[in-house]
Amino acid sequence: MTKTVPQPHCDVRPQTRPLLRPDLSPARDRLIRLLRLKWVNGTVLHYWFDDGPAPQKEAVRKAFKEWKDLGIGLVFTEVADRSESEVRIAFDQADGSWSYVGRDVLSISANEPTMNFGWDLTDDYGRTTALHEIGHTLGMPHEHQNPFAGIVWDEPKVYAYFTGAPNHWTPEQTLHNVLRKIDVSEVEGSPWDPDSVMEYWFPAGLITEPARFKTGLNPPGGLSDADKEWVRRFFPTLEPTVPVLLPFQSVPLSLSPGGQADFSIQPQASRKYEIATFGTSDTVMVLFEEINGELRFVAGDDDSGEDRNSRVTAKLFQGRNYVVRVRLYWAGESGQTAVMYW
Structure with missing residues (x-):
């Protein structure tokens, strides 16, 4: 791609900068x-x-x-x-x-x-x-x-x-x-x-x-x-199937920074549900619904830098398939977090 005449360059747009608390480690x-x-x-x-x-x-x-x-x-x-x-x-x-x-x-x-x-x-x-x-x-x-x-x-x-x-x-x-x-x-x-x-x-x-x-x-x-x-x-290749997340059952996650856990949710009743992580951690959690073979965004939450856990509230429908993905930033002193829905 050697240049013989000047070529223009990309003018990337400025990135947002997170306003994080000064007391974070x-x-x-x-x-x-x-x-x-x-x-x-x-x-x-x-x-x-x-x-x-x-x-x-x-x-x-x-x-x-x-x-x-x-x-x-x-x-x-x-x-x-x-x-x-x-x-x-x-x-x-x-x-x-x-x-x-x-x-x-x-x-x-x-x-x-x-x-x-x-x-x-x-x-x-x-x-x-x-x-x-x-x-x-x-x-x-x-x-x-x-x-x-x-x-x-x-x-x-x-x-x-x-x-x-x-x-x-x-x-x-x-x-x-x-x-x-x-x-x-x-x-x-x-x-x-x-x-x-x-x-x-x-x-x-x-x-x-x-x-x-x-x-x-x-x-x-x-x-x-x-x-x-x-x-x-x-963004590694995804596994063809993911484990099912059962209601009211907390699943521990042992993830390294940048690691991700994926679960399928198959609700047995149509109602409003809560999905949340637990533990001292920073995560981004995203809920998708499978529609015509494609996952479509439903809701997401990012708790990074805050003294809370990521949490999504959404109405899920019986007979439909959902996927929740949790990506870890930081997992505190224990290196552990967990996810549950109810």
């Missing part, structure tokens, strides 16, 4: 910040196109399929109705290419896009752009902002380059997308991957260290081995 604070934007595995992400040329839409479909073909647990489904979507994709050629990151898309108004493509997606650079923006939606940041990368920038040259054509960014955009290092609390300590699909290309003269990139950085394009390893670890 460093470990608890770090795990919440690290995992808070990650989807519960098994989530079906419905995407909708806001018009756009057929070849561009097909390129995006192929990029979703390329991520899915890695064998991950997330599901990507195209829908024809905006109101059915979590991911809304526009093709505004005057707005560059960008996406919100991870679960932040859920906070965006249903009338606004969560992703945009501002240039042709049918060549190699466009294919990588589509994979890159979907990577943001999965929860991946820009790789060159990894605090462990050890990149030393010639900052005046960086500002001069990105404020010029073809990006025409403000200094604030350049700081946000290039120079700002991600807080160490929000990354896993993984080494820098210059081949990542989340890595920008840079012309000669912007990087002073490492020395081998003084002449420029040109990722090969597409998904790197590290990209594939990351997404498979966070």
